[in-house]
Amino acid sequence: HLALDEAARAILRKNDRGGYTLPTFGLYPYQWNWDSAFAAWGFAQFDIDRAWLELTTLFTGQWPNGMLPHILFHRPDPGYFPGPDVWGTEDKGPIPSSGISQPPVAATFARMIYDKNPDAGREPLAALFPKLVAWHRWFMRWRNADGMIFITHPWEGGRDNAPDWDSAMQAIDPVGVGEYTRRDTAHVDASMRPTKEDYxxxxWLVQRARGLGWDDAAVAQDQPFKVADPLMTFVLLRANRDLAALADALGEDRSELDSWTAELTAGAAALRNDKGVFDGYNLNLGEHTNSVSNASFLCWLGGVDSPQMLAELHRAFDQxxxxxxxxKVGSDWFNAKRYWRGPTWAIVNMLIGLGLIDMGHHAEAEELRARTAALMTQHGFAEYYDPLTGDPAGGDSFTWTAAVWLAWAS
Ligand code: DGY
Structure with a gap:
């Protein structure tokens, strides 16, 4: 494992741009929100100060309303589309950025990094804490449907082309979107990426929110795409508990955080469909999507146990x-290579694994860890992998996959 450890650290260093880390060179040439949080946890395995710097830099992009953007365009890069000119957020935040957020895993990793070395963490954590609270408050105010956290753009949820979004996407007629040139398919095989219909x-959704002036209330009410997301809900539920633990460590008041935890716990229960699976819920249609995705298995991360999901997990191990x-393999949507419609993602596996351990499912957690480690020892640190063959897919030398190796899989 020593050679792989060294290779993983080398990827983090190579993608390091000073205060922040690229997800991978070429395909994603800026700072991405949740990628950075995973990178921080990876850095924490060998350089605790660099770990805090990653999170500190991420929050330099926070908008005054608390929103933490999904991409920070620190320096122009023509290799990526859509860049700052498309988002049109100039007057919104301190540095050029996108106008949507991303899964709020940062507080969870801040807690883990702090616990690793409280002395090194006290100062950066004290500065970050109110920013984390403001971000979570933004979600609770603007992305909250009775405790279910919804997204207003597939990119906000991080799982761009997941079948959970299909019904909402089909309802959109992208008239007037105009001509544009994708850059992602210049870096990666088009069969591994979202389709043109998705793009x-x-x-179109970016243009529409821009037309609404990125106004929180207008976007939350008027965007035709509004889907409650198990990943967002379970991740925020967990991150909120972690933030409350950090409040204790800092001697801060946690009562507002505890009220959010209660609200999100109720919301998570409503995300369970009549088959007992946690899936996306299209708020405009009032319909579950009936998709068994890797996000469905984040219930344990959110502190919600489920015998049905444990049975589904054993089925996934068998398949x-x-x-x-x-x-899920065998579903009509399954495509082993196309992004979030089949491939295995190491970051989601780690989150599932952390949840399984917390809920006492140690055998399943170990099985998942070992099979994820095998993927990396056999196929390197890819963006994602074919779940049947293990073939690497998407970008390579991927920061968050290397981080997962260092922090969990190895
Ligand atoms: C992309 O450009 O593919 C990203 O997923 C958006 O965040």
Missing amino acids: DRYI CAYPVPSQ
Whole structure:
């Protein structure tokens, strides 16, 4: 494992741009929100100060309303589309950024990094704490449907082309989207990326929110894409508990955080469909999507146990050499190579694994860890992998996959 440890650290260093880390060179040439939080946890395994710097830099992009953007465009890069000119957020935040957020895993990793070395963490944590609270408050105010956290753009949830969004995407007619040139398919095989139909709608939704002036109330009410997301809900539920623990460590008041935990726990229960699976809920249609995705298995991370999901997990272990697939094998939506419609993602596996341990499912956690480690020892640090063959897919030399190796899989 020593050679792989060294290779993983080398990826983090190579993608390091000073205060922040690229997800991978070429395909994603800026600072991405949740990628950075995973990177911080990876750095924490060998350089605790660099770990805090990653999070500190991320929050330099926070908007005055508390929103933490999903991309920070620190320096222009023509290799990426859509850049700052498309988002049109100039007057919104302190540095050029996108106008949507991303899964709020940062507080969870801040807690883990702090616990690793409280002395080194006290000062950076004290500065970050109110910013984390402001961000979570933004979610609770503007992305909250009775405790279910919804997204207003597939990119906000991080799982760009997950079948959970299909019904909402199909309802959009992307008229007037205009001509544009994708850059992602210049870096990665198009069969591993979202389709053109998806992309037209991604850009159309950006243009529409821009037309609403990125006004929180207008976007939350008027965006035609509004889907409650198990990943967002379970991740925020967990991150909120972690933030409350950090409040204790700092001697801060936690009562507002505890009220959010209660609200999100109720919301998570409503995300369970009549088959007992946690899936996306299209708020405009009032319909569950009936998708078994890797996000469905984040219930344990949120502190919610489920015998049905444990049975689904065993099925995934039986069906795939390299679980957990982002879409259940055998479903009509399954595509082993296309991004969030089948491939296995190491970051989601780690989050599932952390939840399994917390809820006492140690055998399953170990099985998942070992199979994820095998993926990396056999196929390197890819963005994602074919769950049946293990073939690497998407970008390579990927920061968050290397971080997962250092922090969990190895
Ligand atoms: C992309 O550009 O593919 C990203 O997923 C958006 O965050």
